[in-house]
Amino acid sequence: MNVLLIGSGGREHSLAWKLAQSPRLTKLYAAPGNPGIAEHAEIVALDPADHEAVIRFCLSNTVDLVVIGPEVPLVAGLVDDLEAARIPAFGPRKGAAQLEGSKAYTKELCATYGIPTARHRSFVEPAGAKHYIRSVGAPIVVKADGLAAGKGVVVAMTLAEAEAAVDMMFEGGLGEAGEQIVVEEFMTGEEVSYFCLVDGDHVLPFGSAQDHKRVFDGDEGPNTGGMGAYSPAPIFTAELEKRVLDEIVRPTVKAMQALGNPFRGVLYAGLMLTPQGPKLVEYNTRFGDPECQVLMRRFRGDLLELLLATARGALNGHRAEFSPEPAMIVVMATRGYPGDYVKGSEIKGLEAAGRGEGVEIFHAGTRADGERLLASGGRVLGVTACGRDLQDARDKAYTAVDAVEWSDGFCRRDIGWRVLGSSRPDAH
Incomplete structure (x- = not known):
């Protein structure tokens, strides 16, 4: 099968890494991609906002599935246009993407259908x-x-x-x-990210994670796109998962059907575990970043098979198997992020850093300059590791972080503090 992956961040690099492992894959294309994605896919010069250009490329290159990573093309209706051209796509149509594209839409849906939220x-x-x-x-x-x-x-x-x-x-x-x-x-409690693949009718649970939004240790400083995460979330018990499926996710899927906007894709529920029970904070209609990276590290199956089944409305009977080993990601960002920062600093040492057992480094904001690798964004690298337990995964991740040679980079040193306490691995 030929697959086109839309996106250029760490989420898409982890998806490309996993898709490339599928025995069903013939050729993987990516647009606009990044140097890490280029290790697994052919980078093509396509603007995802130009739907006609994307369609022409797919038809010319016999693309069997388009996998859309970020939310903007989904809300803009790229899936609708692809499906009108009879090109299968993984992701919700524009009407269903309103679950992320409009918080008022989601809140109204929750109020109408009795879904617990703030x-x-x-x-x-x-x-x-x-x-x-x-x-x-x-x-x-x-x-x-x-x-x-x-x-x-x-x-x-x-x-x-x-x-x-x-x-x-x-x-x-x-x-x-x-x-x-x-x-x-303002709700109080612990936040959890929970993911499900949905084919319009069937819901396939796809793992949990917890992330760290604040830029500095101790959850201080401004919010970011995410400075690290780990999976699974130990606080998210089987009992809580059942409640979330029965009280939040499945009622949402049924509501979207009733509203004429059946949901197909990945439904990402941001949850608050309040004293009154789990409540929905918000929905995203794509994989989270950096949560996707730890999910992909733990997922054991054929990702392409599951994404294709989701797009075809044929998830029934499929399972998602994950390694029991937890995974952690530490995001390395450019100094100054999430405020003003300077692009173009050189990054070295990735090959050595990535040699550690269970370590995988995903590119988020990088670009190639000949043989050099340069930082081109705020969040730049996702240093990911699996371990026998979360402490082992953290030790491996920070050992790899400390092997990266990047003078303009920084990271939080306390990822996983909710589970492991406030102790922080010091820089070597």
């Missing part, structure tokens, strides 16, 4: 939002309705912070994403 209200003008915030009090959460590249959520600890977030969003600070906002209660 109390909330949606607003299209600032006065009503501020009045509601004052009536509820702080802490409180203010979210942009649309896609905001991970910058659309403000956890406000004071009324002033909440009102400033309202003004920022309605004054265009997040572009179109902030034309509508959702204000919701």
Whole structure:
């Protein structure tokens, strides 16, 4: 089979790495790709936003499946256009991608179908939002309705912070994403990421993870796209998983069918394990990053077979098997991230760093300059390791991190602290 992978980050590198292991794969293409993905796929010069160009490429190269990594092409309707051209694609159509593309849509669905989530209200003008915030009090959460590249959520600890977030969003600070906002209660508990493959009818559980959003040790500093993660989440017991499937995921899948937007793809539920039980924080309609990397490290089966079955509506009877060994990823980022940072610093030592047992290094924001590898983004490398237990995985990951030669890079030194405590491996 010929496969086209859309995307250029660490998530897509891990997908390419796993897809390349499939005995069913004939040829893997990737657009726009990165130097790590290029080790497994032929990089093609395609703009994923140009749907006609993507379709022409697929038809010219007999592509049997398009795997879409990031959320923007899904919300833009790339799957709809591919399917109209009779090209199978892994990912939801535009209508179903609203579960990620519009927080107000998801909140309304939860309210209609009794899916547990935070109390909330949606607003299209600032006065009503501020009045509601004052009536509820702080802490409180203010979210942009649309896609905001991970910058659309403000956890406000004071009324002033909440009102400033309202003004920022309605004054265009997040572009179109902030034309509508959702204000919701501040929930307490531990967060868990939970993944399921969904073919419109059938739900196939696909693992759990916990990530670290804050940029600095001790969960301090601004939020990021994710500075590290581990899988599975030890706190996410079989009992909790059953509740999430019965109370959140399956009711959502049935609701989407009833609304005429059947969901096909990966449904990523961001959960809060509250004292009252698990509640939905938000849905994503693609694999998380960096959670995808640890899931791929643990997944034992043929990824291409499962993604194709999902796209064809034929998941029934399939299973997803994972290694019992946990996996951890430590994200190496450019100094200054998530604020301003300088691109173009050289990275060395990846070959030596990747020699460790159970270690795999995924590229996120890199580019090749002849024989040199340069940093081209904020989050740049995902140093991933499996181990006999989480401590062993962490030791292996940080040993590999310390072998990377990159003067402009940094990482958190406490990934996994929820399970392993606050002790941190020191840099060598």
